[in-house]
Amino acid sequence: xxxxxFTIPIGPQHPALKEPGHFTLTVDGEVVTGAxxxxxxAHRGIEKAVESRNWVQDLYLLExxxxxxxxxxxxxxxxxxxxxxxxxxxxxxxxxxxxxAELERIHSHLLWLGVAAHQAGFDTLFMYSWRDRETVMxxxxxxxxxxxxYSANLLGGVKFDVDTRVLETIxxxxxxxxxxxxxxxxIVSGDRIFLQRTRGIGMMTSExxxxxxxxxxxxxxxxxxxxxxxDAPYAAYDRYPIQVVVETTGDLEARFIVRLKELLETxxxxxxxxxxxPEGDLKTRMPRRIAAGETISRVEAPRGELFYFIKSDxxxxxxxxxxxxxTLSNMASVTxxxxxxxxxxxxxxxxxxxxxxxxxxxLTTVQTSGxxxxxxxxxxxxxxxxxxxxxx
Amino acid sequence: xxxxSFAPITALLVISFLVALLILFISRIFGPQxxxxxxxxxxxxxxxxxxxxxxRLPVQFYLVAVLFILFDIEVIFFLPWAVIFRELAVYGLxxxxxxxxxxxxxxxxxxxxxxxxxx
Amino acid sequence: xxxxxxxxxxxxxxxxxxxxxxxxxxxxRKLVARLQNRVGPRWFQPAADMVKLLANEEVLPTGVDARLxxxxxxxxxxxxxxxMIYLPIAGLPPLYNFPGDLIVAVYLLSLLTLCTxxxxxxxxxxxxxxxxxxxxxxxxxxxxxFLLALLGPAFAAGxxxxxxxxxYTSSQWLILTQPVGFVVALxxxxxxxxxxxxxxxxxETEIVAGAMTEYSGRGLALFxxxxxxxxxxGLTLIAAFYLGGINNPFDYALKTLVLxxxxxxxxxxxxxxxxxxxxxxxxxxxxxxxxxxxxxxxxQRMGT
Numbered sequence: 154x155x156x157x158x159f160t161i162p163i164g165p166q167h168p169a170l171k172e173p174g175h176f177t178l179t180v181d182g183e184v185v186t187g188a189x190x191x192x193x194x195a196h197r198g199i200e201k202a203v204e205s206r207n208w209v210q211d212l213y214l215l216e217x218x219x220x221x222x223x224x225x226x227x228x229x230x231x232x233x234x235x236x237x238x239x240x241x242x243x244x245x246x247x248x249x250x251x252x253x254a255e256l257e258r259i260h261s262h263l264l265w266l267g268v269a270a271h272q273a274g275f276d277t278l279f280m281y282s283w284r285d286r287e288t289v290m291x292x293x294x295x296x297x298x299x300x301x302x303y304s305a306n307l308l309g310g311v312k313f314d315v316d317t318r319v320l321e322t323i324x325x326x327x328x329x330x331x332x333x334x335x336x337x338x339x340i341v342s343g344d345r346i347f348l349q350r351t352r353g354i355g356m357m358t359s360e361x362x363x364x365x366x367x368x369x370x371x372x373x374x375x376x377x378x379x380x381x382x383x384d385a386p387y388a389a390y391d392r393y394p395i396q397v398v399v400e401t402t403g404d405l406e407a408r409f410i411v412r413l414k415e416l417l418e419t420x421x422x423x424x425x426x427x428x429x430x431p432e433g434d435l436k437t438r439m440p441r442r443i444a445a446g447e448t449i450s451r452v453e454a455p456r457g458e459l460f461y462f463i464k465s466d467x468x469x470x471x472x473x474x475x476x477x478x479x480t481l482s483n484m485a486s487v488t489x490x491x492x493x494x495x496x497x498x499x500x501x502x503x504x505x506x507x508x509x510x511x512x513x514x515x516l517t518t519v520q521t522s523g524x525x526x527x528x529x530x531x532x533x534x535x536x537x538x539x540x541x542x543x544x545x
Numbered sequence: 546x547x548x549x550s551f552a553p554i555t556a557l558l559v560i561s562f563l564v565a566l567l568i569l570f571i572s573r574i575f576g577p578q579x580x581x582x583x584x585x586x587x588x589x590x591x592x593x594x595x596x597x598x599x600x601r602l603p604v605q606f607y608l609v610a611v612l613f614i615l616f617d618i619e620v621i622f623f624l625p626w627a628v629i630f631r632e633l634a635v636y637g638l639x640x641x642x643x644x645x646x647x648x649x650x651x652x653x654x655x656x657x658x659x660x661x662x663x664x
Numbered sequence: 665x666x667x668x669x670x671x672x673x674x675x676x677x678x679x680x681x682x683x684x685x686x687x688x689x690x691x692x693r694k695l696v697a698r699l700q701n702r703v704g705p706r707w708f709q710p711a712a713d714m715v716k717l718l719a720n721e722e723v724l725p726t727g728v729d730a731r732l733x734x735x736x737x738x739x740x741x742x743x744x745x746x747x748m749i750y751l752p753i754a755g756l757p758p759l760y761n762f763p764g765d766l767i768v769a770v771y772l773l774s775l776l777t778l779c780t781x782x783x784x785x786x787x788x789x790x791x792x793x794x795x796x797x798x799x800x801x802x803x804x805x806x807x808x809x810f811l812l813a814l815l816g817p818a819f820a821a822g823x824x825x826x827x828x829x830x831x832y833t834s835s836q837w838l839i840l841t842q843p844v845g846f847v848v849a850l851x852x853x854x855x856x857x858x859x860x861x862x863x864x865x866x867x868e869t870e871i872v873a874g875a876m877t878e879y880s881g882r883g884l885a886l887f888x889x890x891x892x893x894x895x896x897x898g899l900t901l902i903a904a905f906y907l908g909g910i911n912n913p914f915d916y917a918l919k920t921l922v923l924x925x926x927x928x929x930x931x932x933x934x935x936x937x938x939x940x941x942x943x944x945x946x947x948x949x950x951x952x953x954x955x956x957x958x959x960x961x962x963x964q965r966m967g968t
Contacts, residue, residue: 160595161790161791161794162595162790163590164591166590167590167591169868175590182602182605182606183603183939183940270935272869273935273936274860274867274935275936276700276860277699280700280701280702281700281701346935346937347935349938350936495939495940496794496871497864497867497936497938498938500869554746554749554768557677557746557748557749558746560678561743561745565742566738568718569734569738569886572718572720572881573722573882575719576718576721576722576881576882577720582726585723585724585726587726587789587790588789588791589789602797606797609801609947610804612804613803613805613807620811623815623819623958624815627815627818627822638962645955645959652947652951656947
């Protein structure tokens with residue numbers, strides 16, 4: 154019997170997607186037999202734009218790559234540029250970077266929990282987790298003055314100090330969030346109807362995870378022990394070690410549990426960090442021109458490994474910055490895992506990797522002739538216009 | 546049962562139709578009418594429509610439908626029987642018992658043969 | 665003549681049912697919102713939604729049968745409204761009755777789902793077609809157990825006439841003697857109304873709006889109104905049969921609102937089921953439980 158080929162387009166405008174992306178699913182009845190992905194709807198040309206701004210301006214531009222994990226982009230960039238310039242930020246600054254990064258992880262994971270629950274049609278969990286997310290949003294607002302783009306980083310340091318009043322807010326917020334996280338952990342591992350939608354769905358073995366190159370919580374849920382905070386400690390993570398949370402089952406349930414257990418680990422880390430916050434300056438002097446050279450910078454974003462390549466030709470503007478976000482690494486796993494699952498599981502499978510489309514959308518051209526070619530802003534702009542016109 | 550007992554429901558059906566049509570009519574007069582081909586195109590998540598949406602139904606859906614028809618008929622047979630089952634007494638009980646049994650065996654057979662598993 | 669026309673058009677059937685439906689829809693939304701720790705909509709929100717939808721332009725998608733596309737929502741609403749004259753709306757005795765009106769009422773209440781399924785099937789839209797398949801599959805799953813659950817009280821009363829059954833149930837609360845039937849009926853009603861754990865046919869994050877995807881403006885408004893009317897009708901029927909009958913307006917409000925609270929609770933507690941889980945739930949547990957209840961009743965009746 155031949156398999157029926159009924160194609161379902163999901164995206165770019167679809168309620169399951171909070172950002173534009175396009176998935177083409179072929180289904181046989183309710184079972185998915187094939188899946189492909191098309192990205193690039195939220196391409197903004199940021200990598201090109203940073204080349205025509207100076208090092209300080211780029212910090213703020215790169216922070217806007219992602220609306221959720223904005224701080225980690227700025228951190229990766231700062232660490233890279235500081236390495237190029239041969240400058241080290243003072244210990245207190247490094248600790249505050251870690252503090253904001255971990256608060257951001259709480260914010261991101263709780264947001265993800267809500268979105269994933271919504272995809273499964275469990276709106277109560279969605280509403281409650283987002284209510285609790287407000288706690289950490291308010292902490293971040295009190296600490297940095299902003300709810301999403303915190304602008305905590307400076308080249309060579311940080312902008313904000315932690316005073317005693319904020320300290321109390323953070324600690325009381327953490328206590329509240331800790332009880333809530335235990336509660337959510339009970340739900341995702343105990344609610345029988347919810348488990349029907351997560352247990353055994355989207356199984357990814359650790360071999361598959363290695364082969365598909367997934368990172369972050371998605372990989373750790375499949376038994377791959379990989380966390381940049383431990384493997385290659387940056388900022389102050391060498392002083393505040395964490396336990397890597399690993400689950401071996403590799404299904405959606407494991408992805409829920411890994412993220413929630415990571416939250417508990419994060420609360421612990423923040424508490425020890427605030428206990429022994431080193432004294433000292435918040436920033437050191439940075440040169441306006443960065444010495445020529447190139448470097449890479451790797452950090453653990455809430456979604457996985459975030460990679461920056463930074464090249465300077467000695468001027469006050471970068472020569473090239475290349476960003477690879479965790480979503481791009483994880484995206485391949487979605488199309489692989491989709492096959493054989495029910496159509497109803499697709500939104501959850503996609504959300505399982507915590508996708509962030511505007512983070513990962515980049516332009517790539519493959520040159521077959523072997524010659525290199527430099528794209529100007531104008532060319533990029535014209536290409537965008539032509540491409541959208543063609544899409545209709 | 547006389548045919549007149551359907552008179553009120555017929556009247557109400559007619560009235561309901563008229564009310565619904567009135568709603569349609571009023572909003573057709575006052576509502577905006579600016580059709581365009583893009584607007585009328587079927588929703589495909591913002592992509593250009595990819596061919597006709599014709600779908601062959603998988604067999605599981607038919608199995609559920611057949612199961613439903615069987616049970617619906619069973620229930621409909623229950624109706625008149627349940628009102629007069631005292632008059633029919635033991636005879637009625639035994640015949641209905643056999644009838645129910647046959648259908649229940651059918652349900653169990655379908656269950657066991659895996660018609661309710663969707664893989 | 666004038667009095668019966670008033671009864672059919674304004675109160676208790678007709679306009680009153682529509683207003684009642686909008687109010688209950690609001691209460692349901694508000695309860696769900698409060699249970700989810702949200703503020704919820706203001707009291708006129710469902711009515712405002714209706715006005716807005718009716719004022720919208722209706723888009724007729726390419727490739728559909730225009731007459732059928734327009735007629736289906738009308739039939740759906742008319743069917744749901746017509747069922748109301750046999751029900752004790754607002755605590756008043758049913759407007760009309762004849763022996764066997766329960767069967768007519770129950771099948772009129774199914775008309776909405778059938779129209780939804782048909783509306784999805786005639787749309788040339790992928791999401792509508794999947795939604796229609798799911799809606800009909802769900803109908804085939806819950807309908808037989810739901811019918812059995814409503815026949816339990818009828819059987820106990822020995823009649824298929826709603827007001828005679830009510831005369832019987834007023835003296836005793838059948839929820840105590842037939843708890844399984846009550847649960848199956850209430851869950852079946854939630855399936856009929858495509859409420860939260862059974863909203864598979866219109867699962868927003870999978871198939872957008874299911875069978876309703878291509879409907880906008882008036883058509884959508886009529887379908888939503890039909891669903892609200894059916895909410896009122898279904899709650900009334902279950903309250904009348906299982907919760908000791910409906911004898912006066914106060915009884916009506918109290919009992920249907922208690923049921924609505926229960927429905928809202930179930931809505932907030934559960935994750936959406938997949939269509940195969942819905943079918944499995946109903947045919948494995950629903951059908952067998954309803955049949956078991958039925959056999960138990962039979963034994964009881966034979967014993968007396």
